[in-house]
Amino acid sequence: MRIDVVSIFPDYLAPLGLSLPGKAQATGLLELHVHDLRGWTRDRHRTVDDTPYGGGAGMVMKPEPWGEALDELLEPGVTLVVPTPSGEPFTQALARELATRDRLLFACGRYEGIDQRVLDEAHGRAEVREISIGDYVLNGGEVAALAITEAVVRLLPGFMGNPESLVEESHEDGLLEYPVYTKPASWRGREVPPVLLSGDHAAIAAWRHEQAVRRTAARRPDLVPASVVLDDVEVRPAR
Numbered sequence: 001m002r003i004d005v006v007s008i009f010p011d012y013l014a015p016l017g018l019s020l021p022g023k024a025q026a027t028g029l030l031e032l033h034v035h036d037l038r039g040w041t042r043d044r045h046r047t048v049d050d051t052p053y054g055g056g057a058g059m060v061m062k063p064e065p066w067g068e069a070l071d072e073l074l075e076p077g078v079t080l081v082v083p084t085p086s087g088e089p090f091t092q093a094l095a096r097e098l099a100t101r102d103r104l105l106f107a108c109g110r111y112e113g114i115d116q117r118v119l120d121e122a123h124g125r126a127e128v129r130e131i132s133i134g135d136y137v138l139n140g141g142e143v144a145a146l147a148i149t150e151a152v153v154r155l156l157p158g159f160m161g162n163p164e165s166l167v168e169e170s171h172e173d174g175l176l177e178y179p180v181y182t183k184p185a186s187w188r189g190r191e192v193p194p195v196l197l198s199g200d201h202a203a204i205a206a207w208r209h210e211q212a213v214r215r216t217a218a219r220r221p222d223l224v225p226a227s228v229v230l231d232d233v234e235v236r237p238a239r
């Protein structure tokens, strides 16, 4: 997979050279290119924003630099990913979908956003996914690009040392992950659940599933499949 990121703060993406993405680049699984949007400006002040038509606070990112950046980078077969608070929710399912793409191009907006005409034009020639990583407001798309990249890249075949570890993660089966324990068996008077020391793999699997369902019902009732009924778990109604 090749990932390109365009930002006015390219150094923000430096962590992508570390840990998992860094390893993937070293093994050739990932090709990463970070670009400074100002490289596509034409004026001496390298202007990327201006006041919004219709008035209002803040600044809007000008279409010209983005248009030229996408002319160069949004080649056939590239999926444009635009982090935005108004995007579709980023989920593990969406991460799996994006992991099937050959190339991703992240457009990291700042200020009040990117001139809509840039996105409208891009829709006409590429797959464009406007994505939100949560219901809160950031100062720009860079943090979202980091999060989406990590969630996607770790799903690439050959990426994780042990692909088995991907199977039982939170959200992989639609549920939150069960609680985990390691040595020592007793810590500050707290014991590891005995079933985990029993060696009874069927009982361990059953306990882990029930714990995952209970945790999901308590913390994310919106994720609990309708088929699951738990008598003694307080399920707070989805807000």
Ligand SMILES: Oc1ccccc1-c1ccno1
Pocket (backbone or CB within 6 Å): 083, 084, 085, 109, 110, 131, 132, 133, 134, 135, 136, 137, 138, 139, 140, 141, 142, 144
């Ligand atoms: O709040 C933002 C500002 C710019 C780009 C993206 C975001 C955002 C917020 C949540 N997900 O993405």
